[in-house]
Amino acid sequence: MSETKYVFFFSPHQDDELLNLGAAMCRDIDAGREVFCVLCTDGGASGARRLIGDGETCEWHGDRHDYPMDRAAFSAARDGEFTASCRFMGLQPDHILIPADRAPDGQLTAEHAEKLMRDAIKGFPAEQVTLKTLAEVKWQQQNPDHTAVARAALQLRAENACAAVEEYLETILFPAPEGTDILETLTPDAAQKERLQSAAAQYGRWEPKNGFYAVGRHSVWDEFDEFRKEQFSRLMIRR
Ligand SMILES: [Zn+2]
Numbered sequence: 001m002s003e004t005k006y007v008f009f010f011s012p013h014q015d016d017e018l019l020n021l022g023a024a025m026c027r028d029i030d031a032g033r034e035v036f037c038v039l040c041t042d043g044g045a046s047g048a049r050r051l052i053g054d055g056e057t058c059e060w061h062g063d064r065h066d067y068p069m070d071r072a073a074f075s076a077a078r079d080g081e082f083t084a085s086c087r088f089m090g091l092q093p094d095h096i097l098i099p100a101d102r103a104p105d106g107q108l109t110a111e112h113a114e115k116l117m118r119d120a121i122k123g124f125p126a127e128q129v130t131l132k133t134l135a136e137v138k139w140q141q142q143n144p145d146h147t148a149v150a151r152a153a154l155q156l157r158a159e160n161a162c163a164a165v166e167e168y169l170e171t172i173l174f175p176a177p178e179g180t181d182i183l184e185t186l187t188p189d190a191a192q193k194e195r196l197q198s199a200a201a202q203y204g205r206w207e208p209k210n211g212f213y214a215v216g217r218h219s220v221w222d223e224f225d226e227f228r229k230e231q232f233s234r235l236m237i238r239r
């Protein structure tokens, strides 16, 4: 597979860019490709918002969490984690893209995702653009925003709006059933692992006075636990 100069990662939520796409992103950056990451929703539906704002004691922090936030403020806190995560992986600040017309969490359609993708790659030569995002899976229930980005990327590929699409299997849906082709497991090298661990730490930052509420870890504790043990991205071929 010839490698294009530009790579656009599309992350449905704040954390997918790391938990599901991070090893691939680090590898592309280190290969000298120009890498962008686009956040496709506001991440506003996470149950962590209540957890952080309800005044109850959090077992993890052993502390009362009395930080009520409206949806916009909660989203902004998540964006802060996302941006910091991308920076620690090695993205340039102006390559971290949060479109104003991103979808509300849980409501991303394939059509909406297509628009976000077209806007992001506008002006770049199609033959030098690769889109990278999550793979659609059918053997388990998948978050609808994840399905939307997968379908949108394939639609753009079908129209030759880009040179290639690579789809990555979500960690949470692994192991894949027998017969699913996994093209490659991307294992980060030692330096990449360090960057990925630092990025993961951004989702665990508990510094309310600085606007960091560890939303990522409050949301998907187990996934972060797994990720801290092994930081893989799994490139998949669809049948
Ligand atoms: Zn997600």
Ligand SMILES: [Zn+2]
Residues within 6 Å of the ligand: 058, 059, 060, 061, 062, 065, 218
């Ligand atoms: Zn807590």
